[in-house]
Amino acid sequence: xxxxxxxxxxxxAEAISLAGKLxxxxxxxxxIPRSGMIPASVIAxxxxxxxWQLTExxxxxxxxxxxxxxxxxxxxxxxxxxxxxxxxxxxGNSMARARAAxxxxxxxxxxxxxxPDRTAAVDYFGRQLPSPQILEWNLMNSQQxxxxxxxxxxxxGVACDFDGIICHDHxxxxxxxxxxxxxxxxxxxxxxxxxxxxxxxxxxxxxxxHGARWERLEMLADGVAPTAEHIxxxxxxxxxSEPFGxxxxxxxxxxxxxxxxxxxxxxxxxxxxxxxxGYNGVLPSQAFAETHTDKGWQHNYGxxxxxxxxxxxxxxxVLEIGVLEGQSIKAWSRVFPHASIVAADIDHGRANRVKGxxxxxxxxVSDAEGLGRFGRRNxxxxxxxxxxxxxxxxxxxxxxxxxxxALKPGGTLxxxxxxxxxxxEALMARNGIGKDLRAQTxxxxxxxxxxxx
Numbered sequence: 001x002x003x004x005x006x007x008x009x010x011x012x013a014e015a016i017s018l019a020g021k022l023x024x025x026x027x028x029x030x031x032i033p034r035s036g037m038i039p040a041s042v043i044a045x046x047x048x049x050x051x052w053q054l055t056e057x058x059x060x061x062x063x064x065x066x067x068x069x070x071x072x073x074x075x076x077x078x079x080x081x082x083x084x085x086x087x088x089x090x091x092g093n094s095m096a097r098a099r100a101a102x103x104x105x106x107x108x109x110x111x112x113x114x115x116p117d118r119t120a121a122v123d124y125f126g127r128q129l130p131s132p133q134i135l136e137w138n139l140m141n142s143q144q145x146x147x148x149x150x151x152x153x154x155x156x157g158v159a160c161d162f163d164g165i166i167c168h169d170h171x172x173x174x175x176x177x178x179x180x181x182x183x184x185x186x187x188x189x190x191x192x193x194x195x196x197x198x199x200x201x202x203x204x205x206x207x208x209x210h211g212a213r214w215e216r217l218e219m220l221a222d223g224v225a226p227t228a229e230h231i232x233x234x235x236x237x238x239x240x241s242e243p244f245g246x247x248x249x250x251x252x253x254x255x256x257x258x259x260x261x262x263x264x265x266x267x268x269x270x271x272x273x274x275x276x277x278g279y280n281g282v283l284p285s286q287a288f289a290e291t292h293t294d295k296g297w298q299h300n301y302g303x304x305x306x307x308x309x310x311x312x313x314x315x316x317x318v319l320e321i322g323v324l325e326g327q328s329i330k331a332w333s334r335v336f337p338h339a340s341i342v343a344a345d346i347d348h349g350r351a352n353r354v355k356g357x358x359x360x361x362x363x364x365v366s367d368a369e370g371l372g373r374f375g376r377r378n379x380x381x382x383x384x385x386x387x388x389x390x391x392x393x394x395x396x397x398x399x400x401x402x403x404x405x406a407l408k409p410g411g412t413l414x415x416x417x418x419x420x421x422x423x424x425e426a427l428m429a430r431n432g433i434g435k436d437l438r439a440q441t442x443x444x445x446x447x448x449x450x451x452x453x
Contacts, residue, residue: 003153003246003274004133005267006113008038011087011137014112015039018085018126019046025080026108030054032094035138036086039112043085054084058101081106083124088135089114092121134246134267134274139181146186147245153265155245161235162193162203164250164270166212171270172250179210181248187213192238192247194231194254197222232257240264246274252340252359256316259338275316275338284309287334293327295388299446300437301416308384308412308450315339315383319406321363321399322389326353333357339383346389365395371402378406385413391445393423400427400451407453419445 018039030052031040037053044051052060082105084098089111099109111122113129132151134144139158143149147157160166165181166188168174195203197219207214218238224230232254239247240262247266249255255268259275266275285302288295295301315336320328323345333341343354344363351360364370365387385407387399396415407413415432418424424447428434432449440446 003265003267003276004129005269005272005274006129006133006135007269007272008137010272011039011112011135012042014126015042015085016046018110018112018124019043021124021126022047022083022108022110023080026083027080028052028082030060030082030084030098030102030107032084032086032098035088035135036094038137039087040085043083052082054098054101058097060102060105081108083107084109086111087113087137088129089118089121089125090131092118095121136181136269140183141185144245145183146189153245156243157189158246158248159190159192159235159239159242159244160188160248161250161254162191162195162217165248166191167206169250182210182212184211184213187215189215190218190238190242190244191216192218192235194220194226194234196220196224196226228253229257233261236261253317256338256340260316273338282334284331284335287331288328290334291327291331293331295328295331295416298441298443299417300441301446301448304435304437304448304450305414308414309335312383312412317342317382318384318386319344319378319382320386320388321345321365322387323347323350323353323360324388326350326357328386328388329354329358342382344389365389365399366392368398368402371398375402375405380406380408382406383408383411385411386416387414388416391417391419393418393420396423397426400430400432400449404451404453409453411453413451413453415449415451417445418447418449424449 028050029040029044031037032054041051051063053063055061084107086094089095095109108123110124112126114122114125116128116130119125132153139145144154145158147155163169164172168178168180169176172180174180191214200219220226220231220234236258247258249258249266249268250270252268252271255266255275259266268275284305285296288302317340318332318336319342320332321344323329323343329341329343341358342361343358344361346364348362354360363374385403387396389395396418400415404413415427418427424434427449432451435448435450437446438444
């Protein structure tokens, strides 16, 4: 059973898609409060139509025209139906009440998301959304948040990070220090933060100022270095010891570490993912074909990587050196959708090619000192490292020498496109396993060496 995280951004995107599916002659948009007002407002704006809300007593209340509506008016030749909009249809009760209230009006009933077995409850929908799911905009006011949902996947509720979840940080999309997902209706049963204990008073003051409710706030002990590993271990300790259904974590790397340490579900809103660990069933050979990377069509590395991936069950971090157009990075994001994907390249201008699917680091494979620093700083982090960078023999030898330390025990390093015979022999002399595919591909550089730590 899989859990899906639906962000507010994604809901708005689906609402725009739904707007395009509605008939041309609709005369107005009606939102079902509260959550249905978000997509209703988006669709009304997209279609340049008046916006109404359906009140609790079943009446229509016009919310105004806005400056453009007053200045330019709305289409006057439409006597078509109203489009009644909600964000989701789960049981269908809200939509049934809307139908009853508007029984004497021409209306179409629509939802952005609908449970697959409830599609008959609406006339139009954006996409089907199976249960279970977590909706960003409703989470803090939901039964799932406090462990009252019937589905056991939600456990006894939600445990949360502080920065980037309750309070915006630099990556969460808002102004750092301002409120984000604040638990004001139900108390958060556990907030586990990487802030030090000495910051407790300041943190609790912030929570009280913004009307937050909470039961426990577990902070990092003073004197503990605030590394990703230490912070993740701290959060995992409290989250893992109790029957919470999942943890909300803002940092992708920490999310992966917490999941690995606890074996439990971790949601990372920044990458809009639910981390459940392991491999999702999309083999590299398939992903290479879908993304048109030369790993597949030119070098035929797919079966080789398929074998490597089948042996891995809890991948949390992957590094590829050499971005080019970004096809390989896209492929790894499909093979390991819950892992932290890191793209490295000497050319920082290529960062935009992997934006939204990987984090980018500048790395020069000719710089032995820089490679060594990177390896030490990321010691034991990666399950898989792929060198597809310059393909120069001296650089390939440096990568193997300096980055083996960045692998987890049992992790794999693949040096691709080793066309130089001396480098191929030298790498194998360092206990690498050589794979020569040149006869299959008719390509002189379709040769690689594989290392396991």
